[in-house]
Amino acid sequence: MYTVLPDSVQVRQSEVNGRGIWTKLPVRAGNVIFVTKPYAAALSTPSLSSHCSSCFALSSTSLLRRCTKCRIAHYCDFTCQTNDWAIHKLECTSLQKWFKAAPSSDIAPPSDAVRCLSRVLWRTQKRGSDTIQAREIANMQSHRKSLKPSAYETHTYLSHSLVQYMGLSGPADMAQYSLSSAADLLDTVSRFVTNTFTVTDPTLVPLGAAVSPVVALINHSCDPNAVVVFPRVSPDPKSQEPLMHVVAIRDIYPEEELCSCSILTAYIDATLPTNLRQQSLNEIYNFKCMCRLCTMVEVDPRTCLNCPKNCGGLCPLPSDGHSLVRCAKCNTVVHLVEAALDALRVGQEGLDKASSLQIKVTDPERSLRLTTNLIPILTSAGFPPSSHPLLGLTRLHQQLLTASFPNPLTQEHLDETIRTATKNVTGLAALLREGHPVLALAVTELGKLLAVDEPSPRPADAQNPKVSAKEVTPASLAIYPPSGLPRLQLAYQTLLRARKMLLIGFGVVNEGGQVGKEVREMIVALEKEIGVFKQGVRNVLEDTRKA
Numbered sequence: 001m002y003t004v005l006p007d008s009v010q011v012r013q014s015e016v017n018g019r020g021i022w023t024k025l026p027v028r029a030g031n032v033i034f035v036t037k038p039y040a041a042a043l044s045t046p047s048l049s050s051h052c053s054s055c056f057a058l059s060s061t062s063l064l065r066r067c068t069k070c071r072i073a074h075y076c077d078f079t080c081q082t083n084d085w086a087i088h089k090l091e092c093t094s095l096q097k098w099f100k101a102a103p104s105s106d107i108a109p110p111s112d113a114v115r116c117l118s119r120v121l122w123r124t125q126k127r128g129s130d131t132i133q134a135r136e137i138a139n140m141q142s143h144r145k146s147l148k149p150s151a152y153e154t155h156t157y158l159s160h161s162l163v164q165y166m167g168l169s170g171p172a173d174m175a176q177y178s179l180s181s182a183a184d185l186l187d188t189v190s191r192f193v194t195n196t197f198t199v200t201d202p203t204l205v206p207l208g209a210a211v212s213p214v215v216a217l218i219n220h221s222c223d224p225n226a227v228v229v230f231p232r233v234s235p236d237p238k239s240q241e242p243l244m245h246v247v248a249i250r251d252i253y254p255e256e257e258l259c260s261c262s263i264l265t266a267y268i269d270a271t272l273p274t275n276l277r278q279q280s281l282n283e284i285y286n287f288k289c290m291c292r293l294c295t296m297v298e299v300d301p302r303t304c305l306n307c308p309k310n311c312g313g314l315c316p317l318p319s320d321g322h323s324l325v326r327c328a329k330c331n332t333v334v335h336l337v338e339a340a341l342d343a344l345r346v347g348q349e350g351l352d353k354a355s356s357l358q359i360k361v362t363d364p365e366r367s368l369r370l371t372t373n374l375i376p377i378l379t380s381a382g383f384p385p386s387s388h389p390l391l392g393l394t395r396l397h398q399q400l401l402t403a404s405f406p407n408p409l410t411q412e413h414l415d416e417t418i419r420t421a422t423k424n425v426t427g428l429a430a431l432l433r434e435g436h437p438v439l440a441l442a443v444t445e446l447g448k449l450l451a452v453d454e455p456s457p458r459p460a461d462a463q464n465p466k467v468s469a470k471e472v473t474p475a476s477l478a479i480y481p482p483s484g485l486p487r488l489q490l491a492y493q494t495l496l497r498a499r500k501m502l503l504i505g506f507g508v509v510n511e512g513g514q515v516g517k518e519v520r521e522m523i524v525a526l527e528k529e530i531g532v533f534k535q536g537v538r539n540v541l542e543d544t545r546k547a
């Protein structure tokens with residue numbers, strides 16, 4: 001089994017973590033450990049009309065070929081449609097029946113989870129249950145016996161949708177998919193839920209769900225040494241994509257006594273504070289994480305306040321709400337802890353509200369008002385950019401600002417977006433390793449924003465050329481971002497930093513994925529622009545001298 005794994009990597013059983021993938025040889029940051037195609041994948045409902053159902057490429061709806069029978073699946077071209085037909089043939093019939101039975105004509109197709117799981121079952125039925133891949137699927141771990149009531153409910157609901165969608169009306173229908181009973185089906189669903197991955201585009205935007213038994217073997221750490229990404233760089237994307245690349249984001253060395261080292265990815269958002277990470281891990285995966293981050297005693301930049309004396313140290317938040325809060329570096333006592341904790345509660349409620357899909361999509365202005373009001377409250381309460389929920393609010397604020405660029409763009413709106421992107425980078429950099437794809441993309445975003453043509457650049461005498469994105473102080477923030485040439489130079493440095501990180505996060509052999517290649521081109525263009533700018537200034541100076 002697991003034939004996609006290279007010889008340097010093996011499946012090992014450990015007493016603490018169960019099965020996992022271990023490397024016997026050292027792996028450098030940016031090395032692609034292995035690449036695999038998911039056993040099955042399905043686009044999320046909103047992506048169905050904008051992406052190819054076979055290779056997951058983005059295209060405009062008018063260019064995609066729509067399946068004339070179900071009118072749901074879209075494809076780049078005939079090749080993609082043919083590649084998908086073996087499975088889509090079965091899916092297509094189910095979709096048509098689903099819509100025929102629907103009470104109204106504008107009902108949505110089943111969720112990507114249901115469509116992906118049905119693809120797993122159809123594939124196994126077609127190829128037989130004793131193929132290597134089917135055995136890999138059957139080998140995936142399930143936690144059905146120890147499910148939390150909330151998870152049990154979700155899995156039961158998913159099973160019902162699946163039965164309805166696939167038309168499994170009795171034991172004979174179930175037997176076709178080697179399912180012996182309803183409990184067996186629930187077990188399959190449970191195995192699927194705990195082992196499913198989100199397919200993303202090269203900028204980490206979620207596109208759908210995928211199942212890969214080999215990637216599912218990788219164990220979890222909140223401080224991972226590897227990531228799963230979809231850089232989309234295959235020479236012939238049509239035949240292979242979506243391909244999952246498992247990439248090392250730091251150097252990994254085999255431990256001496258074990259002669260190998262465990263490959264670890266984060267199953268959940270590692271920028272969240274420990275209690276929230278533990279909560280999701282417990283609810284979805286049913287285990288208690290004991291990683292370095294979950295057991296560390298140092299101050300966590302996710303849950304702390306800045307030192308009131310600005311010594312550069314951080315003050316851990318009280319866990320019971322009462323104990324004294326001191327700076328871990330200079331020992332200064334933080335007064336006003338209650339006020340800070342109030343701000344934190346308000347911030348958390350605001351983040352939940354502003355990011356709830358409903359108001360983010362239907363009322364983005366209201367979301368933007370919320371983030372605009374809450375960020376200064378948390379900042380003045382003493383929370384650093386890396387803290388929760390300030391970081392989440394900042395990320396959301398940046399998204400909302402970018403989505404609401406006025407036409408024509410104003411200098412004020414652009415600069416506010418750049419300041420927000422800078423805070424986001426500062427926050428993420430305190431939490432994630434250099435080269436983590438999330439950080440790499442945040443730095444890329446910042447670089448791109450800095451490179452946007454300024455609608456009304458400031459005159460040269462109002463410049464502060466010493467400001468760099470890495471060391472923004474409250475004093476320099478007033479004139480940050482710089483304007484004119486210093487801004488272009490900052491954009492250039494930022495994109496160079498982004499490219500270095502993208503090469504790690506999306507793989508050196510992948511040239512940093514689609515985004516890495518795009519950034520390389522931007523760097524070349526900026527080099528030229530800066531050259532022209534400098535030449536222009538030289539010409540003006542010379543002209544003035546001559547005059």
Ligand SMILES: [Zn+2]
Pocket residue numbers: 052053054055056057075076077080238
């Ligand atoms: Zn395609």
Ligand SMILES: [Zn+2]
Pocket residue numbers: 067068069070071072073088091092
């Ligand atoms: Zn169809």
Ligand SMILES: [Zn+2]
Pocket residue numbers: 221222223277289290291292293294
């Ligand atoms: Zn952990």
Ligand SMILES: [Zn+2]
Pocket residue numbers: 307308309310311312313314327328329330331332
């Ligand atoms: Zn201090």
